[in-house]
Amino acid sequence: MDRFIKVVVFLALIYGSLVAYSYFNPNFQLSKYTPVALIASNRDNTRKDDLKRIQQALGFYWRDHGSYPAAVGWCGFISSTLYPQAKEAIETYFPNGEVPKDPSSAESNTGYFYVHVDSRHYALLAHLETLTGDSPVYEYKGCNNWPSGGNYNYQVTN
Numbered sequence: 001m002d003r004f005i006k007v008v009v010f011l012a013l014i015y016g017s018l019v020a021y022s023y024f025n026p027n028f029q030l031s032k033y034t035p036v037a038l039i040a041s042n043r044d045n046t047r048k049d050d051l052k053r054i055q056q057a058l059g060f061y062w063r064d065h066g067s068y069p070a071a072v073g074w075c076g077f078i079s080s081t082l083y084p085q086a087k088e089a090i091e092t093y094f095p096n097g098e099v100p101k102d103p104s105s106a107e108s109n110t111g112y113f114y115v116h117v118d119s120r121h122y123a124l125l126a127h128l129e130t131l132t133g134d135s136p137v138y139e140y141k142g143c144n145n146w147p148s149g150g151n152y153n154y155q156v157t158n
Contacts, residue, residue: 047128050101051112052156053094054124058090058158071085072117074115076114078112079102100112138155
């Protein structure tokens with residue numbers, strides 16, 4: 001028990017030092033180093049890596065078919081079971097046919113989104129958790145199943 005108290009006091013001193021440091025250095029944000037922030041940052045890194053992998057699969061699809069999946073103007077969640085055109089087109093380019101899914105899409109309405117912009121362009125979108133308030137928000141007008149609320153703040157295009 002005595003050792004436990006020493007560890008708690010030591011951790012409290014470290015935390016107090018960080019709070020004092022952040023008070024005198026406004027650019028240092030202690031909130032970036034909380035377990036919650038680190039987990040969110042890890043999920044964001046996963047999202048960025050997933051979109052790169054999906055982008056590669058779209059490149060392979062273009063190489064094999066001379067176009068991108070789904071009709072021009074099509075847009076929707078990549079993991080959609082209701083409109084699976086994009087997912088079914090690229091799943092052969094992933095091990096076991098498992099197209100990446102947003103790490104928290106089961107908890108929200110922000111799965112990866114695909115927009116077939118025109119015959120030569122597409123956009124892949126994700127919602128990052130750790131961006132600042134001035135981060136861009138992407139909207140695609142005319143998208144029938146576009147989720148409301150400006151959910152997407154990260155985009156990869158070709």
